[in-house]
Amino acid sequence: MADEMNQKQEEEQPIPLLTPHQMGRFQLSHRIVLAPLTRMRSYENVPQPHDVLYYSQRATNGGLLIAEATGVSDTAQGFPHTPGIWTKEQVEAWKPIVHAVHLKGGIFFCQIWHVGRVSNYEFQPNGQAPISSTDKPMTQNIREDDVPVEYPAPRRIKAEEVPQIVNDFKQAAINAMEAGFDGVEIHASDGFLIDQFLKDTINDRTDKYGGSLENRCRFALQIVDAVCNAIGADRVGIRLAPFTDYNEAVDSNPLALGLYMVEALNKYKLAYCHMIEPRLASVFEKSKCAHSLLPLRNAYEGTFIAAGGYDREEGNKAVTQNRADLISYGRFFLANPDLPKRFELNVPLNKYDRSTFYTSDPVVGYTDYPFLEIAS
Numbered sequence: 469m470a471d472e473m474n475q476k477q478e479e480e481q482p483i484p485l486l487t488p489h490q491m492g493r494f495q496l497s498h499r500i501v502l503a504p505l506t507r508m509r510s511y512e513n514v515p516q517p518h519d520v521l522y523y524s525q526r527a528t529n530g531g532l533l534i535a536e537a538t539g540v541s542d543t544a545q546g547f548p549h550t551p552g553i554w555t556k557e558q559v560e561a562w563k564p565i566v567h568a569v570h571l572k573g574g575i576f577f578c579q580i581w582h583v584g585r586v587s588n589y590e591f592q593p594n595g596q597a598p599i600s601s602t603d604k605p606m607t608q609n610i611r612e613d614d615v616p617v618e619y620p621a622p623r624r625i626k627a628e629e630v631p632q633i634v635n636d637f638k639q640a641a642i643n644a645m646e647a648g649f650d651g652v653e654i655h656a657s658d659g660f661l662i663d664q665f666l667k668d669t670i671n672d673r674t675d676k677y678g679g680s681l682e683n684r685c686r687f688a689l690q691i692v693d694a695v696c697n698a699i700g701a702d703r704v705g706i707r708l709a710p711f712t713d714y715n716e717a718v719d720s721n722p723l724a725l726g727l728y729m730v731e732a733l734n735k736y737k738l739a740y741c742h743m744i745e746p747r748l749a750s751v752f753e754k755s756k757c758a759h760s761l762l763p764l765r766n767a768y769e770g771t772f773i774a775a776g777g778y779d780r781e782e783g784n785k786a787v788t789q790n791r792a793d794l795i796s797y798g799r800f801f802l803a804n805p806d807l808p809k810r811f812e813l814n815v816p817l818n819k820y821d822r823s824t825f826y827t828s829d830p831v832v833g834y835t836d837y838p839f840l841e842i843a844s
């Protein structure tokens with residue numbers, strides 16, 4: 469009888485992923501985060517009315533959502549129909565989306581990015597070359613959305629130009645606040661501009677932004693500093709992926725890079741640090757990997773979000789073992805608007821359809837993934 473009661477009590481306990489977490493000023497009611505997901509449905513870089521439904525479908529009371537990568541300036545884009553936040557029109561277009569998430573009690577961060585050399589002349593103002601830390605082009609010839617592509621040689625920016633780009637990130641953060649977001653996530657992963665400075669197989673500079681770890685991390689930390697000063701560190705998160713090779717961004721000593729960044733970030737007391745698992749070294753496929761996020765988790769003093777290849781069981785385990793405070797889910801959340809509910813009830817998930825990840829239809833593969841039908 470006692471055993472039965474214990475078992476019943478255990479069953480009634482919320483799963484670890486569904487326990488609350490205090491993230492600085494934000495009280496989260498659970499630990500299942502919407503990972504930032506580029507969906508290429510923001511025509512001409514302007515968020516659209518259909519995004520209201522998409523994000524509000526995934527909002528829960530006290531749940532954290534991270535919006536898709538959002539351009540900080542007119543040189544920041546490298547993919548069709550990705551949103552921006554540098555014009556008044558874009559800021560206005562974000563407002564109803566943020567409002568809809570807030571109506572459901574969600575906490576909404578905007579991921580701000582610059583793609584750097586992962587771009588073509590067609591996405592650049594006046595058909596100019598994309599900018600980067602280097603003048604070496606990308607060698608891959610298939611874009612993330614499976615479109616064949618030839619990346620041109622980027623223009624290596626001069627050290628004197630860096631403050632302008634730092635300022636673009638700062639202004640984007642101010643604009644995000646104006647749009648109503650609760651904070652911003654600085655996109656410093658996946659081989660985009662900031663990562664092009666961080667990683668030593670790309671960054672071949674000889675000025676104060678290249679060479680030593682301190683120099684390679686300078687650009688990222690100047691952005692962190694400027695954004696924190698503008699909107700408050702407790703509204704700033706950052707996404708890093710020292711171990712992964714996405715967009716050809718490899719570092720020869722990823723652990724040292726990760727530790728340097730984490731230790732430098734500690735003094736800011738950010739809202740969170742979001743890290744991609746080393747096992748996602750090649751694009752989205754899980755692989756066996758000798759590295760672990762644990763040393764970085766242990767060195768970081770604030771809320772730590774882990775991402776990449778998690779399911780319900782692994783997420784619960786990571787929280788129980790204190791390997792992360794929060795887990796962000798990409799593909800599962802994309803395909804399951806009610807993911808927290810499904811994890812709570814431990815029911816099957818919708819399968820994601822990769823062929824519609826990046827298509828521009830406002831409904832198909834976007835807002836038409838079914839919710840669980842709960843018998844009343």
Ligand SMILES: Cc1cc2nc3c(=O)[nH]c(=O)nc-3n(C[C@H](O)[C@H](O)[C@H](O)COP(=O)(O)O)c2cc1C
Pocket residue numbers: 503504505506507536537579655657658707744748752775776777778796797798799800825826
């Ligand atoms: C369609 C799609 C779009 C993505 N867009 C972004 C993005 O805009 N910013 C970003 O940091 N990561 C992006 N990612 C990576 C995800 O945030 C996440 O790290 C990745 O999907 C691994 O997590 P998962 O195994 O839970 O899907 C994207 C992934 C997918 C599948």
